[in-house]
Amino acid sequence: MAPQTKHDPARTSYYVSDALYQELVEGYADWQRDELIVEDPRVCARFHRLLDREARLLDQLKYEEWLTLYAPEFVYWVPSTPNGGDPRREVAVTFDDRRRVEDRVFRFRTGYAWSQAPPSRTVRLIGNVEVFKTAKPTMMMVRSNFFISEFWGETRTLTGWAGHRIVEMDGVWKIVAKQVNLIECDQSLRNPSIIL
């Protein structure tokens, strides 16, 4: 990830740059390699707990607490193709920076976000968690499968896998990128308005 800049990422977007895109595309290209798997169960458990906590906070609509799991500068990326694609040249289902994620939260709370009025009720199951090392000891990649049961008028499921890029900052592991790969990412989605 690019070094955190002097600008407030909640107000301005200077960090979504060529360097960040390049690093994302490369970083998400070939990371799930067996020789990089972390075997230490304590390390795996720590990241599994982080993902469980993220799922719970999103289910509970506790967005401020959820955002504390993230670095000040982060990316929330839902590709529109199964291979992830290149967000510089392809529209994604979603490619958000911090400000845009905070836009989403703000929008939910206006009371006029009809797609989320009332808010969906969700239950998320997270499983198959695997932790992968990267070239940097302070950066890990975590793969997990998710199964979201969403109730809005009726119940439906959203499934796929996520790739979290997690960096140690001042002794705390923070998410700097979350790539959400819906199994139906290149198909028409009905009311894709919750945060995955």
Place this chain on the structure above:
Amino acid sequence: MLEKISGSPVPIGTAAHYDWDELVQEDRVHRLIYADPAIFAQEMTHIFGAVWVYLAHESQIPNDNDFLTGKLGLRPLIIVRDSEGKIRALYNRCTHRGTTLCRWEKGNSKSFQCPYHGWSYLNTGRLRGVPWPDGYAVDFRDPKFNLAQVPRVESYRGFIFGTLNSQAPSLTDYLGPIKKPIDEWLDRNPGGKVVVCEANRLKFKGNWKLAYDNSADGYHVIYSHRSLIETENRFNTGYEKGMSFYQNSPDKAAMYVAYTGNGHHYKDKRPNIEKRAGGLWAIESLHPGMEHYAEKLRAKLGDKAEAALDLAGSEPVNINVFPNLSLLGNHIQVIEPVSFEETNAVWYGTKIEDVDGTLGADVVADINALRMRTQEGFPNLGEVDDITNFEQIQRGLACLEDEWIYMNRGLGMPERFRTDEQGVIYGPATDEVFMREYIKEWKRLMMVEPNLVVQREP
């Protein structure tokens, strides 16, 4: 070879007994036009068959033998640039037993082989061969064994349309005056062209016309998108962002809606934008990477940066080509009917190319990196609220005894309108005149038995 369709193209013809003048009145339409499967079935011939229907964009099949799968109404198609470069819309249906031939969404292939019994076809639609032909007493050179295909496929500046109607006018005549805003939409981009680059794909449980009704509707903006407008303006940036110009008195503003005939219409918000380089960019809401790339382009291009940034800005028009194509902002939106109560709304993103070398590849790459993000904004934060409202209309229409849907805003107020020498009707931005006019055309089409044909290679 043109092939006449035997028998009635509508198998049951249950919509035949309707009094269309009762269902579509001057000021209102009956709930059945959205809620009756028989009317939907008739639309699949009288509309999605009888008029020029948008099929795909040429940039999706740039090379010989490229194909993608699509639909004409409910008919599965393979839209292909054949081995000689000719664009065809083949029925994705094996002549033998009816199996779809191709299940991939896109690719490059000179031929298609049926996965069921192995009949194979060239991408011209001609039958190439069948397994064990000696077990047949027929001559497989008979054209009837070649794939059916859409008999008339034409492009307008990259947009590929098809019709089954042998008596339809030429595509250019069908488009008529809507070509002017389409041309302007294209010509603001380098070389007057765009390239499709993936899509924001949405669907809703509602009739397809709910999306078309909405496509030039300036009346819903301030309320259906209230959360978006509030969000876009949550920081004081010195400019009213996004669709803020709908606030206060939109009908007194310079923006307008126009009905251009044949069901086409457009809403033009450009007159509300400051006429200067950067005027469009100034109202663009806040998107990922915006400050970085704007600063970078300004450092690189100086005075010319604002015009470049406008290319990443969302063009403030909604250009709607009946029945299924809309150019919205920088998107190519395609309405795909699935059933009388289900519709896909696919928002294809577009990027620009450094066609004439004036911008340079690196500047174009920066503009596109921004343009991808500006395009994701509305489907994520705006359209989801519209499609929720479309679904809730369909739900409301279950009230059988409450039969009518009104589209009478502006009706009976002739001072709101002006008609030019081409017959284009102009009205204020929130007027429903475009809806009344297109639904009249819909009614006319539903009352005429179309002469539909398919073609097979001779």
